[in-house]
Amino acid sequence: MKHITPIIGILVYLALQASVAHRIAIGAVEPDFIVVCVVLFGLQRGPIAGSFFGFFVGLIVDLANPGFLGLNALAKTVLGYGAGRLGAATSPGVVVLFIVFFVASFAHDIIYLLVFMWPHLGSALVTLFTVGLGSALYTAIAGIVVERLLAMLGARVVTTLGQTRR
Amino acid sequence: MHLFEAVFEKHRDRTVLVVLIIVSLGLMALPEPAQLEVGRSILARLMAPAQHMTAVMHDYTRVHAENERLARMVATLSLERERLLQFRDERERLRRLAEFKEEQTRKLVPAEVIGRDFDRLQTNLVIDKGSSAGFRERMPVLSYGGLVGSLSQVFENTAWVQLLSSKNHPVSCMDKRSRVVGVLEWRFRNFFELKHVGAVEDVMAGDTLLTSGFGGTIPKGYVVAVVTRVAPASDGLSLRIDARSLVNFLALEEVFVMTDEIPWERSLFYNNADTSLMRDILLRRRP
Numbered sequence: 247m248k249h250i251t252p253i254i255g256i257l258v259y260l261a262l263q264a265s266v267a268h269r270i271a272i273g274a275v276e277p278d279f280i281v282v283c284v285v286l287f288g289l290q291r292g293p294i295a296g297s298f299f300g301f302f303v304g305l306i307v308d309l310a311n312p313g314f315l316g317l318n319a320l321a322k323t324v325l326g327y328g329a330g331r332l333g334a335a336t337s338p339g340v341v342v343l344f345i346v347f348f349v350a351s352f353a354h355d356i357i358y359l360l361v362f363m364w365p366h367l368g369s370a371l372v373t374l375f376t377v378g379l380g381s382a383l384y385t386a387i388a389g390i391v392v393e394r395l396l397a398m399l400g401a402r403v404v405t406t407l408g409q410t411r412r
Numbered sequence: 413m414h415l416f417e418a419v420f421e422k423h424r425d426r427t428v429l430v431v432l433i434i435v436s437l438g439l440m441a442l443p444e445p446a447q448l449e450v451g452r453s454i455l456a457r458l459m460a461p462a463q464h465m466t467a468v469m470h471d472y473t474r475v476h477a478e479n480e481r482l483a484r485m486v487a488t489l490s491l492e493r494e495r496l497l498q499f500r501d502e503r504e505r506l507r508r509l510a511e512f513k514e515e516q517t518r519k520l521v522p523a524e525v526i527g528r529d530f531d532r533l534q535t536n537l538v539i540d541k542g543s544s545a546g547f548r549e550r551m552p553v554l555s556y557g558g559l560v561g562s563l564s565q566v567f568e569n570t571a572w573v574q575l576l577s578s579k580n581h582p583v584s585c586m587d588k589r590s591r592v593v594g595v596l597e598w599r600f601r602n603f604f605e606l607k608h609v610g611a612v613e614d615v616m617a618g619d620t621l622l623t624s625g626f627g628g629t630i631p632k633g634y635v636v637a638v639v640t641r642v643a644p645a646s647d648g649l650s651l652r653i654d655a656r657s658l659v660n661f662l663a664l665e666e667v668f669v670m671t672d673e674i675p676w677e678r679s680l681f682y683n684n685a686d687t688s689l690m691r692d693i694l695l696r697r698r699p
Binding site: 294308316320 | 433439
C-alpha cells in the first residue's frame, strides 16, 4: 500500500492536469496539479523520497515531449527536494502552505523556462512574468483546495509542516 | 572510498539530489533522436499494461457492438425468412396451377480433396468419395466460392473432378441481372471469358454469372464467376467479356458434389433450420 498510494496519486494528478487544468484556465494561466502533487509528497515524505518522486513524475511528464527529455525531471526533482527539506523544518498553517505552493510553482517555472528558452533569456523572463506569476498564484490556490479536499475525504494530508496526521 | 561513504551518510538527501540532477542533465544532453528513442522505449514499457488493458476493453467493446449488430441482423433475417417462406409457398402454388414442372433442389455431399493429377496446370482433383456415396460421372462439383467443375471419373471410393480451369470444360452461363446467356471458357488461373454474346447485349462489369442450366448437366442458378471487364470484340459483332471466378482452384481442400434432386420442401435449410436462437433474440429485443 505504501508504494501503491503514490502511483495512484500520480495517476490522479496526471488525469487532473490532462483533463481539468485547461478547462479552468484563465487565458494562458492554468494551475499545475503536478507541482501540487510533488510538493505535497515532498512535504510528507522528506527530501530523498521527494527527490525520487519528483524525478519520476517529471520523467513521466517528459515522455509526452521527449524532445526535452529530462527537463521536467530536473525541475521537479529540485521541487521535491525543496519541499522535503521544508517539510522537516518549518511551521504549519494554510497561509504558509499557500506560500509554499506559490514559491514552488514559480521556482519550477524559473528552472524550466531558463533551460527551455536558453539562450533567449529575455523571452524566458517575459514568459515568466506574464504567465509564470499567474500560474504560480493559480497553482497555490488549487493546491490549498486540493489539500483541503483530501483532508475532508480523510486522506493523509499536510496539516502542519514537518508533521502529518490522519 | 571512506570519504565518499562518509559524505553519503552525512548528506544522503543532497547526494540523491545531485545524482538525480546529473541523470536529468544527462537525459537532456542526449541528442534528440536518442531522446526520442529513450522516451519511446520507457513509454512503451510503462504503457504496455495500460495498452493491454485498453486493447482488452476495446476488444470487449468491439465484440459487444458486433454482437448487437449481429443480433439485429438475425432478427431482420428471421423476419425476411418468414416472408420468403410465404413467397415460396405462394410460388409453388402458382407453378402447380400453371402446370409447370415441379422445381427441385440438389443434395450437396461434402468431399475432401485427397490428391491432384501431375499436370502442371492442375486440371483434375481426386476426392475421397465415389460411387459408394452415390456419385456418378458428370455430377457438378461446388465450393464456397461457386462452381468448381464436374466429376470426370468415378470409382468406388474415390472420384476425379475436372475443374473449370481447364480448356475442355466450357460452361453455359447466364448474367444474373440481364439474363443474357453465353459460354464461359477458361483463360488462365481463375480468369475466364464469356463468349458468344452479341454486341448489343446488356452485360456490365460487376454482374454475376450463374449456370444457365442449358444442356441439363449442371442445374440452373449456381454462381460461377463475376464479370470484370466488358469491351467490344475485334469483329464488331460481339462483346469481349472477362470474368473472374471466386474459387481459388489451386487451393481447394474440400468440395461439395451435387447429387440427387430433392424437392424444395424437403430442403434442410428451409424447413429444418434451427430457429430457436432467432426466436430468443427476437423475444429479447421486443420492447
